[in-house]
Amino acid sequence: MTSDLFTYTLRLADDAAILGQRLGEWCGHAPTLEEDIGLANVALDHIGQARNLYSYAGEVEGAGRDEDQLCFLRKEREFGNCLLVEQQNGDFAQTIARQLFFSAFMLPFWRKLTGSTDETLAAIAAKAEKEAAYHLRHSGEWTIRLGDGTAESRARMQDAIDLLWPYTGELFEADGVVERLVAEGVAVDPETLRDEWRATLARVCDEATLPLPPEGWMQSGGRSGRHSESFGHLLSEMQYMQRAYPGMRW
């Protein structure tokens, strides 16, 4: 029987690790050198957050699993990250839209989690919140530059927003795990973040001259381990080293 705290922490770790892995795929391929370094830096922040969260999840579980085992030796259906973070990089606009949606949510999320009754989660959140603020600034500025840019960049940014919009609903899902932990003061009720999230997106997209899609049908499944087709391919690359050389350390 796994505890709610373990599941909750592991989901947060999976979000961070998978987004870090996706962003890392840009390394050596970004449109400019500065952006190559920028995306790798954002990836590094996410991987750092994932390391802290996986280590803590392992501690909470108490079964002797460490950060590497949790990240590299679990199967696809055991991952509880939201679908948004695993979406493929696509063109640069898609990567920016994914980052904008996620960081606009994570900034108030981490800020609120700093008040968690769980001291370790609160401490991790205090660090992550500053990083999320920088990620939001980065993706927000790019959204504005591309949206309010050329006809080509605007069309691509709009397509990216429309494409990824159905994956944003999952950010606000709360199952029994979240509800019970919210009641204990450990977790953040995601619904309380919706207004700020919408306001941030509205501000950025207004300036970018991009209309936001209407609310509508939303994708779901990541939290319970039902992932996109591309997710298995991501794991095969991310987990290759530990699968090939179990227990390997740098």
Add this chain to the structure above:
Amino acid sequence: MTTEPQTAAIDAAAARMRAWEIAAEVPDPEVPVLTIGDLGVLRDVRLLEDGAVEVDITPTYTGCPAMSVFTMDIETALLKAGFPSVRIRTVLSPAWTTDWLSEEAREKLRAYGIAPPAGKASRRALFGDDEVACPRCGSLATEKVSEFGSTACKALWRCTACSEPFDYFKCH
């Protein structure tokens, strides 16, 4: 009767102070003009019963690769100084901020060619930049090239007065 424990206590305090000074002098591998003492990365140093030194450090950025180098360098410095064993603990709370950089540390950065953080991390806006003075000519006619630079803690800027590109130590 009381002199021995008192002497032992004084010795322990002196040893702890020595360990602290040695650890504090370890330079940042990526910005070698700053030490971990200057950065505020060093949080606490304790002498344990078994003679080991326990050092608390706090990460600047969660994924900063320099942290593992810090850990090794602190361990090496203390072992070299004769401490029998060293344990490094990472503490996350309170979260590190550039507000902890001393005036002296900021001046060291400037002299090294890196613009120190402008303004307070606690007073940040979603968009809009701080005024960053060129570390070489002092001009405020500067512009941001990229939010991200060669390390997690820096952004890339350029001076339009003297044309020099420079690193800016981000407000964090």
